[in-house]
Amino acid sequence: MSNDKSIAKPWGGRFSEATDAFVEAFTASVTFDRRMYAQDIRGSIAHARMLAKVGVLNENERDAIVAGLEEIEGEIESGKFPWSVSLEDVHMNIEARLTEKIGIIGKKLHTGRSRNDQVATDMRLYLRDEIDAIAAELKRLQSGLIELAEQHADTIMPGFTHLQVAQPITFGHHLLAWNEMLQRDAQRLADCRRRTNVMPLGAAALAGTSYPIDRAYTAQLLGFDAVAENSLDAVSDRDFIIEFCACAALIMTHLSRFSEELVLWVSQQFDFVELGDSFCTGSSIMPQKKNPDVPELVRGKSGRVYGNLLGLLTLMKGQPLAYNKDNQEDKEPLFDSIDTVKASLRVFADMIPGIRVKADNMRAAALRGFSTATDLADYLVRKGVPFRDAHEIVGKAVRHGIETGQDLAEMSLETLRRFSPALDEDVFEVLTPEGSCAARKHIGGTAPEQVRAAARRARERLADC
Numbered sequence: 001m002s003n004d005k006s007i008a009k010p011w012g013g014r015f016s017e018a019t020d021a022f023v024e025a026f027t028a029s030v031t032f033d034r035r036m037y038a039q040d041i042r043g044s045i046a047h048a049r050m051l052a053k054v055g056v057l058n059e060n061e062r063d064a065i066v067a068g069l070e071e072i073e074g075e076i077e078s079g080k081f082p083w084s085v086s087l088e089d090v091h092m093n094i095e096a097r098l099t100e101k102i103g104i105i106g107k108k109l110h111t112g113r114s115r116n117d118q119v120a121t122d123m124r125l126y127l128r129d130e131i132d133a134i135a136a137e138l139k140r141l142q143s144g145l146i147e148l149a150e151q152h153a154d155t156i157m158p159g160f161t162h163l164q165v166a167q168p169i170t171f172g173h174h175l176l177a178w179n180e181m182l183q184r185d186a187q188r189l190a191d192c193r194r195r196t197n198v199m200p201l202g203a204a205a206l207a208g209t210s211y212p213i214d215r216a217y218t219a220q221l222l223g224f225d226a227v228a229e230n231s232l233d234a235v236s237d238r239d240f241i242i243e244f245c246a247c248a249a250l251i252m253t254h255l256s257r258f259s260e261e262l263v264l265w266v267s268q269q270f271d272f273v274e275l276g277d278s279f280c281t282g283s284s285i286m287p288q289k290k291n292p293d294v295p296e297l298v299r300g301k302s303g304r305v306y307g308n309l310l311g312l313l314t315l316m317k318g319q320p321l322a323y324n325k326d327n328q329e330d331k332e333p334l335f336d337s338i339d340t341v342k343a344s345l346r347v348f349a350d351m352i353p354g355i356r357v358k359a360d361n362m363r364a365a366a367l368r369g370f371s372t373a374t375d376l377a378d379y380l381v382r383k384g385v386p387f388r389d390a391h392e393i394v395g396k397a398v399r400h401g402i403e404t405g406q407d408l409a410e411m412s413l414e415t416l417r418r419f420s421p422a423l424d425e426d427v428f429e430v431l432t433p434e435g436s437c438a439a440r441k442h443i444g445g446t447a448p449e450q451v452r453a454a455a456r457r458a459r460e461r462l463a464d465c
């Protein structure tokens with residue numbers, strides 16, 4: 001990127017001294033805001049068309065501007081565009097190049113607008129595009145989860161509370177819990193998109209403009225749902241960015257929890273699943289190692305996304321109306337959150353369908369830790385024993401199991417009856433993990449038939465959004 005002293009500043013009229021070289025670099029944003037070039041050009045083309053519609057530009061001027069901007073887009077995409085730090089940001093770089101290409105007409109583009117409404121518009125267009133890309137990755141991950149859940153609607157595993165074996169569940173049910181979290185994330189993103197898709201253009205520097213602009217027309221050209229009601233608010237608030245970063249932080253929280261479970265499950269202690277080789281790395285010293293780097297990294301990356309959210313909240317909190325240069329600091333955290341959440345979702349969506357499930361190990365783990373103790377208590381309740389007494393009886397049976405090294409299902413009926421005469425031969429049906437899962441057959445329960453129905457509903461919901 002060049003730093004050419006001879007380039008005149010578009011705002012240089014009232015200045016008699018050149019900008020200090022370090023200040024120039026310190027205040028510039030082009031090194032990072034150039035990634036919004038496509039949105040900046042789209043916004044400028046729509047603005048020029050609107051100016052022609054209301055008679056501020058004539059048709060020839062409009063056509064020259066549109067053609068020039070389209071050429072510039074080509075230059076940027078082919079890496080030929082002469083970016084300059086002296087021109088501060090993406091907006092002035094493109095505008096200056098336009099004038100270089102088409103002459104004096106290029107200088108008319110900025111009529112009736114300011115960089116303040118221009119940058120706010122670019123950010124909203126940019127974020128809108130990225131929300132759509134992130135939503136697509138989220139959907140791909142959800143679809144993989146739902147498919148795996150269907151395949152494992154009958155696979156038994158232990159469910160945990162406090163990371164202690166609690167009750168048997170199906171692996172499909174566990175996977176659909178993840179899908180529910182992601183479904184809410186998708187809804188939050190869609191909601192955030194609605195508030196993002198409002199057009200600031202027309203607010204100009206802060207108070208609006210004296211030209212007879214047609215904001216509804218520009219909004220229609222750019223696919224905005226509405227125009228911002230208040231010009232001060234339009235150039236000033238970045239709450240849509242903060243809101244997106246909050247959505248991103250929650251997505252990362254969910255992915256981080258998934259990651260934590262995957263890291264546990266691939267460990268020798270659990271040995272529930274195996275990740276595809278292409279998603280793991282080895283150790284430079286221990287030849288036997290296959291490390292779950294992808295989930296570990298995603299868990300780690302949640303930290304920077306939380307940091308971005310907090311940075312942006314702090315950036316906004318002290319600003320008086322309307323635009324302040326502080327807002328230039330909104331870009332890097334936003335871009336970082338976008339990149340991080342998109343990459344994390346992508347790698348998860350690629351990884352999940354290929355995980356190998358070790359169903360026998362999962363079932364064996366569900367048999368440990370007296371996971372059907374609640375089923376035994378519920379059985380006694382069905383035989384007329386009050387729940388509190390049933391709890392006590394089963395507690396004693398469990399203590400006996402701990403002392404003798406037996407699970408409940410391994411005890412003889414005679415032994416079990418020592419704890420309650422209400423127990424009969426049919427008790428063994430509820431003491432198996434399959435019986436325990438099958439009994440939880442209401443909506444939201446872990447029974448295989450319910451898991452299959454829930455997966456069907458989840459897939460329908462996914463198709464709707």
Ligand code: ARG
Nearest residue numbers: 029089115116119325327328
């Ligand atoms: N680069 C600036 C930003 O990102 C554009 C707006 C500049 N406006 C101004 N009045 N200096 O916020």
